Amino acid sequence: MKNLLATRANPDVSSALAGLFPHDTSDQAISFAPGSPNQQLFPVAAMQAAFNTAIDQAGAGLFQYQTAQGNATLRQQLADRIHKWGQVTTTADNVVLTVGGQQGIDLVAKALLNPGDELAVETPAYIGALAAFDLYQPRYHAVPLTTDGIDLNALEDTLRRHPKIKLLYTVPDYHNPTGITMSTTKRQQLVALANQYDFVILEDTPYRDLGYEHAPLPAIKSFDTQGRVIFLSSFSKILMPGLRTGWLVADGDLLAAILKVRLASDLEANNVVHAAIAAYLTANDLDEHIQNLTQHYRRQRDAMVHALAAYFPEEVQYTRPAGGFFDWVTLPADLDAGELLTHTIQPQAHITYVPATNFYPNRDVHNALRLSYSGLAPQAIDAGMRRLGDELKAAIHATHPVV
Ligand SMILES: Cc1ncc(COP(=O)(O)O)c(C=O)c1O
Missing domain, CATH: 3.40.640.10 (Type I PLP-dependent aspartate aminotransferase-like (Major domain))
Known part of the structure; x- marks a missing residue:
């Protein structure tokens, strides 16, 4: 049937949206991948x-x-x-x-x-x-x-x-x-x-x-x-x-x-x-509802920014968002965030995030990742970031051994 499909719908070329959120059934799983709003705050x-x-x-x-x-x-x-x-x-x-x-x-x-x-x-x-x-x-x-x-x-x-x-x-x-x-x-x-x-x-x-x-x-x-x-x-x-x-x-x-x-x-x-x-x-007063949302999300953002400073190795760079749901982390050029996620970070630390590749039209950047804090309580953000920070330190030291 593929010969009948429009080029734009070719299923062999995966959509930028495909396979974004790997499922981890472990009790310890903490996911920084989905950018979903916190449903406990839905009116x-x-x-x-x-x-x-x-x-x-x-x-x-x-x-x-x-x-x-x-x-x-x-x-x-x-x-x-x-x-x-x-x-x-x-x-x-x-x-x-x-x-x-x-x-x-x-x-x-x-x-x-x-x-x-x-x-x-x-x-x-x-x-x-x-x-x-x-x-x-x-x-x-x-x-x-x-x-x-x-x-x-x-x-x-x-x-x-x-x-x-x-x-x-x-x-x-x-x-x-x-x-x-x-x-x-x-x-x-x-x-x-x-x-x-x-x-x-x-x-x-x-x-x-x-x-x-x-x-x-x-x-x-x-x-x-x-x-x-x-x-x-x-x-x-x-x-x-x-x-x-x-x-x-x-x-x-x-x-x-x-x-x-x-x-x-x-x-x-x-x-x-x-x-x-x-x-x-x-x-209802939508602005009042939004104020309530921002109070919650601000605490989550603060927990994320604190954890980035406390647990991440100095070789990585990250953004400091003044709003929204996301932080962008850039790793040393020789690290591939997708490979790391699949081979060590998810299986060993049960942490997920979205690797950089899908955010680029030519899928040509690999050493970065998106972290979302919108769906996690501050304690979970802290615990997950500590584990992720440890994994990143180990990966960086493995590729850049201290001599
Ligand atoms: C930048 C941006 N634009 C558009 C959307 C689409 O959202 P929705 O279709 O739910 O309004 C999203 C969803 O995450 C987004 O982050």
Whole structure:
């Protein structure tokens, strides 16, 4: 049957999302791999009440076909929210509800990329975005990150050499997988570069409300004067991923193209869920809920940062996230994080993480790894990091013996 499949779906080429979370059944297993939110913090009772309210209010009509763009009340609430926290002035008509942020990435790729089109991504990059982009067979240009976001000099150099780059994908707030946040100055300069070199920016920001040090920075979209930035976010990390609800903000031709491909993909969003989320937002203070989340996640982040300093060998480097779920660890160049995980760290220490390879479009970086602290209590983070630190020390000393 393989000869009948589209190249983009060839099962012999594994998806960037495949095999990420090796299963370890040991009692001692501690996994720093999944970037899932902590389900003990899900507002289940309030959401259940909101579903009842939505059904009571709209009755059978709630279950009827609606519009491709999605629930108008929720779109207005989101337009207000991005104005308040992101300094983006927009209207409900510019908001499109999506099946998680993931569908937003897919819709943007579908609207913009022909096979072979040039796409710039900051690296390392969110694995799910690479998996989505891969299906459209782009020509990738990897642009490295620095401590305050994408390396704009490297980006400009790439743009000079490849002026046909159409789209840049970035996660500016508490980036997955590094935890890095782009400075406000860089956000402004990035839009200026997009205007100069004529490309679209996809600003993907599901973690922007989960800052542990300061309020969210202005969205990149707030500096957009030509309608070339698409803002994308999601309820997955601030409410629950099972709602499968994200949203994007776009203008003009981009908005029209996204609505066109959206209609062909699935006709419309899940109106029942969206009406329930709208009822939840009316009856509850989302910012108060987010404050509660950040208090918990901040403690987990603190435990992780403390453990990195206390237990990791001095030969490794790591990021210091000011929000979000992730830390990025760079090992000496001759160590392969994937090999180490399979051959020693998982079997001997029952610790898992995600090795670097899948976060690079060409799968060509091996000496780094992503640690997630979002699903673990501080004690488990401490215990797991101590074991991981010991394994890394042993691996480094085995390859760099002290003479
Ligand atoms: C950067 C980024 N974008 C998008 C997503 C997709 O999330 P969802 O589809 O659940 O909104 C994730 C999920 O982890 C993510 O980290």
